[in-house]
Amino acid sequence: xxxxxxxxxxxxxxxxxxxxxxxxxxxxxxxxxxxxxxxxxxxxxxxxxxxxxxxxxxxxxxxxxxxxxxxxxxxxxxxxxxxxxxxxxxxxxxxxxxxxxxxxxxxxxxxxxxxxxxxxxxxxxxxxxxxxxxxxxxxxxxxxxxxxxxxxxxxxxxxxxxxxxxxxxxxxxxxxxxxxxxxxxxxxxxxxxxxxxxxxxxxxxxxxxxxxxxxxxxxxxxxxxxxxxxxxxxxxxxxxxxxxxxxxxxxxxxxxxxxxxxxxxxxxxxxxxxxxxxxxxxxxxxxxxxxx
Numbered sequence: 001x002x003x004x005x006x007x008x009x010x011x012x013x014x015x016x017x018x019x020x021x022x023x024x025x026x027x028x029x030x031x032x033x034x035x036x037x038x039x040x041x042x043x044x045x046x047x048x049x050x051x052x053x054x055x056x057x058x059x060x061x062x063x064x065x066x067x068x069x070x071x072x073x074x075x076x077x078x079x080x081x082x083x084x085x086x087x088x089x090x091x092x093x094x095x096x097x098x099x100x101x102x103x104x105x106x107x108x109x110x111x112x113x114x115x116x117x118x119x120x121x122x123x124x125x126x127x128x129x130x131x132x133x134x135x136x137x138x139x140x141x142x143x144x145x146x147x148x149x150x151x152x153x154x155x156x157x158x159x160x161x162x163x164x165x166x167x168x169x170x171x172x173x174x175x176x177x178x179x180x181x182x183x184x185x186x187x188x189x190x191x192x193x194x195x196x197x198x199x200x201x202x203x204x205x206x207x208x209x210x211x212x213x214x215x216x217x218x219x220x221x222x223x224x225x226x227x228x229x230x231x232x233x234x235x236x237x238x239x240x241x242x243x244x245x246x247x248x249x250x251x252x253x254x255x256x257x258x259x260x261x262x263x264x265x266x267x268x269x270x271x272x273x274x275x276x277x278x279x280x281x282x283x284x285x286x287x288x289x290x291x292x
Contacts, residue, residue, distance in 0.1 A: 120201050120256055152170050181202065202257060209249075
């Protein structure tokens with residue numbers, strides 16, 4: 001069972017997620033008051049593994065407060081109200097839940113840009129879509145590398161020695177990072193992630209950095225005058241900060257892809273992608289701390 005998310009929602013999916021006796025009971029208990037892990041476990045009388053599974057499945061309905069107690073989110077309250085409205089039919093309740101789940105806040109919108117699970121999911125929902133997305137995104141990333149004259153090594157880039165070398169380093173980085181993500185899921189979480197989804201999302205994670213490299217190439221080539229807003233791109237400290245920002249964006253996309261590929265909560269998979277980010281930052285440092 002996949003956790004609640006913004007993508008692909010319909011009444012049938014909402015019903016499958018919410019309409020489970022244990023999850024219904026969790027919602028009912030937390031609607032009364034926040035509860036600790038021990039209190040929930042005692043009330044439900046289920047094994048630790050099962051309780052973790054149900055709480056993970058209800059990730060957007062249940063959260064933890066500052067006292068580390070489980071409580072309902074705003075969405076969770078709306079779900080509870082819909083399910084306990086005696087004046088509504090089951091179908092009407094499900095429609096109300098679905099509408100509540102689709103409400104977006106500014107924070108959720110920003111999260112979907114930098115951790116785009118809702119974009120990766122439909123792009124990789126079938127084998128043909130996943131393969132098509134992988135090819136299209138890879139072509140876009142390689143085109144950006146060729147235009148900027150760069151080569152890519154994971155989340156680091158530098159001037160290329162030739163077209164074939166740019167393509168070869170991109171393919172090697174793509175394969176290395178996707179396989180590393182697959183192994184991390186298997187070793188750290190005992191999950192078998194969908195390899196095609198990992199490849200497509202990894203390709204997507206390179207696009208922000210490739211686009212930044214292309215922008216940097218054109219702006220530095222134009223030699224902006226001192227005092228111009230564009231002169232920030234000639235300042236090494238500012239460029240390094242921007243570089244780190246796009247690295248972090250790429251790591252977020254990798255984490256989102258791992259989450260979609262395995263069904264794990266994105267908070268867990270982001271930890272692994274950040275390890276990769278730190279490793280590539282170390283690589284840049286060993287190269288002399290320069291982008292070029």
